[in-house]
Amino acid sequence: MTPTISCTDLEVTLPGASGAVNILAGVNLSVAKAEFVSILGTSGSGKTTLLRVLGGLLPATGGEVRCDGTPIQGxxxxxxxxxxxxxxxxxxWRTVRRNVALGIEARLGRAERDERxxxxxxxVGLLERADEYPWRLSGGMQQRVQIARALATRPRVLLMDEPFGALDAMTKASLQDQLQQVQSLTETTIVFVTHDVEEAVYLSDRLVVLNGSPADIGLTLDIPLPRPRHQISTKERADYLELRHRVYEALGHTVGEPARG
Ligand SMILES: Nc1ncnc2c1ncn2[C@@H]1O[C@H](COP(=O)(O)OP(=O)(O)OP(=O)(O)O)[C@@H](O)[C@H]1O
Ligand SMILES: [Mg+2]
Incomplete structure (x- = not known):
């Protein structure tokens, strides 16, 4: 089957203070339709860079990125x-409704736009707040507005860069579950960057860990936990704990040592 999004022998070199820096080298990743793949790695390992290249926001210096089998340009x-x-x-200055419409208003008529x-x-559970301004909403609600804006375009692929990173634990858990539910309804392909090992194991079908300098994929781990997943019961499973343990080890933590970013 043709992967929805993939990169082959990906290399990215960016300008640094003292010359070009090779950030990613030899990254191979292939994400199937409706798959949820998380990218983990220490700070500065190149997660955002990889996501930007997959989204066509940054050109690759070497190798290739394909979407539905076709090499991407932009x-x-x-x-x-x-x-x-x-x-x-x-x-x-736009209401929630008009923020969500942003990505579709140029190409859809009013009735279809309103429906979307x-x-x-x-x-995302925010219909009743549609006519308010986003700055009247909490941080978690604002992030849900941003996610709704992406969903309104009916994306085939959602690339998410630490979307819940700035939120408190309760809000984060509830958005994780909403995302899980939305994905099971829409079959969107999701590539999800996070620092949070528990979040990655909880949400993913598969996760990859970037390491090295330049970085490549050091660990690929399938997460065969049954779905739908639950914040309490899934996280109590022995196989969840085992997977979590393996990811921490791949990130360089050893038992008894405090976490490093
Ligand atoms: N526009 C840029 N120009 C030059 N170097 C950059 C640029 N963006 C990122 N870098 C460098 O690329 C490396 C990877 O950065 P990136 O933002 O991808 O890491 P990250 O894994 O997302 O980190 P974090 O977890 O802190 O978000 C870093 O060394 C960073 O300094
Ligand atoms: Mg980043």
Missing amino acids: PPDGVVTVFQDYAHSLLP VDEALTM
Whole structure:
């Protein structure tokens, strides 16, 4: 089967303070339709860089990125990136509804646009806040607006860069479950960057760990935990704990040592 999004022998070199720096080298990743793949790695390992290249926001220096089998040049249709920084992603002078409409208003008529916006806001549980301004909402709600904006475009691929990184544990858990539910309804392909090992194991079908300098994929781990997953019962399973343990080890932690970023 043709993967929805893939990269082969990917290499990325970026300008550094003292010359070009090779950030990624020999990265091979292939993500199937409706698959949920997380990317982990220590700070500065190249996760955001990899996501930007997969989304066509940054050109590869070597190798190839394909979407549905076709080499990409710029952001492919149907591939949407959600960033961590929700506060700067929403337009304060537009209501929630009009923020969510942003990605579709140029190409859809009013009736279809309204229907899509309502559908997306319902999926993230914010339909009743549609006519408010985003700055009146909590951080978690603002992030849900950003996610609704991405969903309104009916993306085939969602690329998410630490989307819940700035949120408290309760809000994070509830957004993880909403994302899980939305994905099972829409069969969106999701590539999800996170620092949070528990989050990656909980949400993913497969996770990869970037390491080295330049970085490549050091560990690939299938997560065969049954779905739907539950915040308490899934995290009590012996196989969940075993998978979590393996990821911590791949990130360089040993038992008894405090976590390093
Ligand atoms: N625009 C840029 N120009 C030059 N170097 C960059 C640029 N963006 C990132 N880098 C460098 O690329 C490396 C990887 O950065 P990247 O942001 O991809 O890491 P990351 O894994 O997402 O880190 P974090 O977990 O802190 O978000 C870093 O050394 C960084 O300094
Ligand atoms: Mg990053």
